[in-house]
Amino acid sequence: MNKLYPTATAALEGVLFDGMTVMSGGFGLVGNPENLIAAMKEDGVRDLTVVSNNCGAEGFGLYALLANGQIRKMISSYIGENKLFETLYLEGKLELELNPQGTLAERIRAGGAGIPAFYTATGVGTVVAEGKPVEEFDGKRYIRERWLRADLAIVRAWKGDTHGNLVFRKTARNFNPPMATAATVTVAEVEELVEPGMLDPDMIHTPGIFVNRIIQGVHYERKIEKLTVRKRAA
Template identity: 70%
Template sequence: MANKVQNAAADALAGLLFDGMTIMAGGFGLCGIPENLIAAIRDSGVKDLTVVSNNCGVDDFGLGVLLAGGQIRKMISSYVGENKLFAELYLSGKLELEFNPQGTLAERIRAGGAGIPAFFTKTGVGTLVAEGKETRVFDGEEYVMERGLTADLSIVKAWKGDAEGNLVYRRTARNFNPMMATAGKVTVAEVEELVDVGQIDPDHIHTPGIYVDRILKGPAYEKRIEQLTVRKRETHAAPAAAGEEV
């Protein structure tokens, strides 16, 4: 078996990138995103990309850096989020957008990884989502046909992995990553912790190594919060001293 472990993100992507390719990128908001691989894609200068991802990062981080560099031609996603540039590019006609209900996007990716070319769903029937798509009636209910999705390359981020590419995701980072790992012609994973083969309990593995072609330990992770909302502390009067009138 070829050695899957790579020393750096650029090494992990060597020979895989080309203009006009389709890339799936795991993550939900800014949680569980393959940020080191995204940075390496930015640095490569590859362009005219179609990117499949729930959202497109924020203006200065995650997939947002590829938008800022003009490297993305089309997004297949379900959420514009807090990325102002995403909205501006779409509304000005400079970015093509294939918008999906979030559950439909997840199932399209899962179907692609499972070798299912299409499926029917009630979600989106009678809306803009269904325009131009085949519909069919089952048991008196109308359904719209959605196509499975695959990619030239899937980039995913996990909490822990081993040298064979077995992956474990942690909490919310177990979002689009597992299904995207199955739907790429080539899958590259970055992990926070890289361990020897045999150190991960087989019952704890979320993505089997057979789906992963290359793996690297990311040097650092920012773990940003996309939007932090707090309320002002309530002010309380100091307690009255003994015998003092209140």
């Protein structure tokens, strides 16, 4: 089955709707599905619940959807230096479900693995535990956390073939692989597209069975979130 679509807009046709939940891969400025995010902005789909480690940086990544008023709620682990995120949240214009980073990753993995709940010691005795069942095992308390599932996952890989098999490179292998398994529909964009059989089977991180549609991405930016330099010694 050929899963290749000519553009990001075409790949998202028929899968976007207001009020949907979207998982978006990436960590900081690395591994963001830039083409698919731009297509979502162009579509104008609204009232989104977005599951992502963070919400981009000024002018980049999910920031575009946030600035365009398309995101209603973020399920994240890092909100950091995104001033727009801070402003919208403090003004009551953006809902936030803040997760410890490891918990967020495991909730997504559990969603893909069909595990509706699990226990973790992270957050016991803090605001993270509010409203959640806490149980004791072998003398230690654990929070029960729920899985995360989405209507759509948008991910970015280094290489992929037209059957949807994906290979991620270095830090871009962050939230992308588990998100690809945890949604009703997964759309992937790749930096390099190859024919079936050209990827080493032992190097495939996400099998094509999890990917519904794929595009060849374009115009990727290699941004550095923070750059610190020092003068060379004389």
